[in-house]
Each structure stands twice: as C-alpha cells, then as structure tokens.
Amino acid sequence: MLLDVLIVDDSAAIRKIVQRVLRQAELPLGQIYEAGDGLEALKALESQKVDLILADINMPNMDGLQLLERIKSHDQWKQLPVVMVTTEGSESKVMAAAKMGAVGYVRKPFSAEQFRQTLDGIFAV
Amino acid sequence: MKTLDHAKVTDAVRVATREVFSMMMGLEVEAEPAYEEANSTGNVDGVVALIGLAGQWTGGGVVQCDAPLARKFYASLLMTECDPANEGISEEVLDAVAEIANMIIGNVKNAMERDLGPIGLGIPSVVYGRNFTTRSAGSNWIVNPFVCDGGRLLVKFCLTPPMNAAGGPAELLGREFPRKHPAIA
Numbered sequence: 001m002l003l004d005v006l007i008v009d010d011s012a013a014i015r016k017i018v019q020r021v022l023r024q025a026e027l028p029l030g031q032i033y034e035a036g037d038g039l040e041a042l043k044a045l046e047s048q049k050v051d052l053i054l055a056d057i058n059m060p061n062m063d064g065l066q067l068l069e070r071i072k073s074h075d076q077w078k079q080l081p082v083v084m085v086t087t088e089g090s091e092s093k094v095m096a097a098a099k100m101g102a103v104g105y106v107r108k109p110f111s112a113e114q115f116r117q118t119l120d121g122i123f124a125v
Numbered sequence: 126m127k128t129l130d131h132a133k134v135t136d137a138v139r140v141a142t143r144e145v146f147s148m149m150m151g152l153e154v155e156a157e158p159a160y161e162e163a164n165s166t167g168n169v170d171g172v173v174a175l176i177g178l179a180g181q182w183t184g185g186g187v188v189q190c191d192a193p194l195a196r197k198f199y200a201s202l203l204m205t206e207c208d209p210a211n212e213g214i215s216e217e218v219l220d221a222v223a224e225i226a227n228m229i230i231g232n233v234k235n236a237m238e239r240d241l242g243p244i245g246l247g248i249p250s251v252v253y254g255r256n257f258t259t260r261s262a263g264s265n266w267i268v269n270p271f272v273c274d275g276g277r278l279l280v281k282f283c284l285t286p287p288m289n290a291a292g293g294p295a296e297l298l299g300r301e302f303p304r305k306h307p308a309i310a
Contacts (some may be wrong), residue, residue, distance in 0.1 A: 010248070011224040012217065013202055017149070020204065059225075060248055087231030090243055108228045109148040 002030030003123070004048070008041040008055040008067065009085070014108070016086065018054055018115075025116040027123075038062025042070060045077055047114060052122075054106075057086040065096060072101040081122050085110070127241055129182075131267055133160045134237065138269045138280050141232035145225060146273065148159040150201035154278065157270040162281070170255045171195065172214060174226035177247035180235055184284035185247075185261060186230030188222065192253070194276035195222050196270050214253040233282055241284070 007015045015034045017055065022029055033048055035041035037059045044050075053071070057064035064084055071077045081106035084097045094105055104118045139156050146152040171191035178184045190198070192214055196207040200219040207218070227249050234244050252259075266281040 011220055011227070013199075013221045013224050016203055041248045058231075058246055058248060071272060087228050087235075088246060089232070089235035090238060108231070113147050 001051075002028050003052055004030040004033070004050045006033045006035060006041060006044055006048070006050040006053045008035045008038065008053065008059070008064065010036050010056065010059045012036075014085075016058070021110070024112040025119065027116075027119060038064065038067030038070070041067055045071070050080065052119075053080055053082045054085050056083055057083060057088040057097070065093065065100065068097060068100045068102055076124045083118060083122070097108045127286070129237075129286065130240065131159075131161075133240065134233065134267050134282055134284075135237035135269055137233045138267075138282060141229045142237070142269070142271060142278075142280055143304060144232070145228045149225075149228070150198065150200075152201055152273055154271040154273045157190065159269045162266045162268045164206050168258060170190075172219065172222050172251060172253045173257070173259055174223045174249050174251040175296075176226055176230045176249045178244050179247065180242070180244040181287040182237075182244055182284045184282070185224065186233065186261060186283075187259070187266070187279070188226035189279040189281070190222070191276060192247060194274065194278065195219075197276070198222060198225060198273050206211065206261050219251045219253060223251040226251070229280055230282065233258070237284065244284075289300040 002044050007018050009015050033050065035044050039062045055064040055067055063124055064086065068082055071080060071082060081100065081103045083104045083106060084102050085108065087108045089107060097105065103122050104117050106115055142154055146154045165196040169189065171189065174188045176186045178186065178290065195214060195218050199218040200207045202221050231246050234246050263285040264283050266283045269280045271278045272282050
C-alpha cells in the first residue's frame with residue numbers, strides 16, 4: 001500500500017525537509033500534499049484522500065491543535081493518523097495533542113531516523 | 126519568586142543552536158562568550174528573525190546573521206545551492222532563517238519552561254535590510270554569538286518577569302554578563 005501524505009507547516013522549508021526525510025526513510029510513499037496552515041489542510045482533505053497527516057502545532061490562521069480537533073470530530077477523517085511535527089515541547093500541548101488523538105510526536109529539530117522510528121510505530125513498515 | 130537564570134539561558138541557547146545546526150544542516154557552530162545588550166541592537170546589515178514569547182513571562186528571541194551566511198544556511202538546510210550570481214535574499218532564504226529561529230528559540234523556550242512555567246511561542250517575523258535598528262521594550266537581551274562556516278551568527282533571548290504585587294516588573298537576578306561584548310568592552 002502506498003501512503004498518501006499531507007504535510008502541514010507554515011514553513012515551506014520544513015515541508016521540503018519533511019518530504020526529503022520521508023523519502024530517505026524509504027517509506028512506500030504515494031502522493032505528497034502540502035498545506036501552509038490548518039485551514040489549507042482542511043481544504044486539501046476535502047479534495048484529496050490521504051493516509052497520514054504530519055502537522056506542525058504553531059501556525060497562523062488555524063494551528064495544529066485546532067486542525068487536530070476538526071479532523072477528529074469529522075466522520076470521514078477521524079480515523080486518519082495525525083503526527084505532530086513541531087518545536088512546541090510544552091507538556092500541556094503535547095499531552096493535549098495525545099488526548100485529542102494524535103498518534104505520534106516528532107520534535108524539531110529531527111533526524112531521518114527519529115522520523116522513521118515514529119512512523120514505524122504507526123504503520124509497522 | 127522565580128528568577129531568570131542567565132547561565133541557564135546561555136546553556137539552553139548553545140544546546141539548541143548546536144542541535145539545530147548539526148541535525149538539520151550538518152553544520153558545526155562554535156560558541157563565543159555571551160554578553161548582555163540593551164534593547165536597541167544598533168545598526169544591522171543582514172537578516173533578523175524575531176519571535177515573541179508570551180505568558181506570565183514575556184519576551185522574545187532573535188536570530189541574526191549577514192546575508193551571505195543566511196544564504197549558506199538556506200543551502201545547507203535544503204541541501205541545495207544558492208545562485209552565486211544572486212547576492213540578494215529570496216523569500217526562500219527568509220523562510221529558512223525564520224524556521225531556524227523557530228527551532229532554536231522554541232527549544233530554548235521549552236527548556237526555560239521547566240523553571241518558569243508555560244510560555245507561548247509566537248510565529249516568526251523576518252526582516253532583511255541594511256543599516257536598520259530593532260528595538261524591543263522590556264529587559265536587556267542575553268546575546269550568544271556563534272561562529273559558523275566563517276560567518277557570525279547571533280542568538281538573542283530576553284524574558285521579562287511577571288509584574289510583582291506593586292504592579293512593577295519583578296527584579297531580574299543573575300546579571301552576570303558584561304554589558305558589552307568583551308571584544309569592545
């Protein structure tokens with residue numbers, strides 16, 4: 001099965017780096033979509049089917065936790081695995097993301113190996 | 126009352142900066158002695174990325190470098206080349222410096238939260254220009270210079286404590302750094 005992935009981050013540089021790291025991790029990748037904030041991510045989800053969402057927390061317009069809340073309250077999307085990829089290390093925000101249904105957390109800065117290990121735990125690839 | 130430990134700030138800045146540069150960019154940074162700076166940076170040529178910090182403690186972080194170094198950072202972060210004929214700063218370079226600032230200041234914030242309680246991290250703003258001045262109302266900056274790839278990077282951090290019972294800012298303790306960079310003191 002090929003994984004279609006949605007990367008949500010307000011930094012174009014980070015979106016490119018995450019794409020590169022995903023490829024380095026030799027995951028069975030399909031399409032990769034990008035969004036610059038939570039609102040763009042919701043628009044993308046309305047038109048594209050994805051298997052995994054990698055989302056930053058601190059973003060303008062709609063942040064990662066708000067996005068996560070919207071995804072988990074949506075009938076079609078609530079089963080989608082969401083991994084937070086973020087600088088944010090506040091215990092309260094990390095715990096909030098976990099309680100809201102995030103399945104993983106990758107702290108920036110990250111290595112390809114850390115990314116791979118997190119995704120291994122989710123997909124057992 | 127909780128106080129800002131400047132030595133801890135410097136340790137956190139050095140750890141975060143080394144980690145970001147080594148893990149994300151494959152670059153080494155060499156730390157120089159930290160110092161304290163008044164809230165006006167004087168004349169700046171280059172790129173300055175600023176991030177606000179909010180909560181009971183308020184302040185911000187700055188990452189500052191010249192244009193050639195900013196282009197090197199972009200090229201290292203994205204594993205690409207900058208056009209050597211183009212000495213300007215593109216949107217992509219500004220975005221890369223903003224993200225570097227986000228990662229460094231965000232991780233310093235995470236470290237300081239253990240002593241000071243929750244602190245919110247803002248969205249970075251980045252400025253490129255010549256002969257400009259930045260100013261921030263509040264306490265002095267703790268400035269950590271680094272040498273990287275032949276250039277000089279400055280990482281600045283400041284936090285102002287919560288108001289005391291009388292409504293004034295609580296006193297900062299631990300100002301153990303010189304007022305000016307040792308090289309010009």
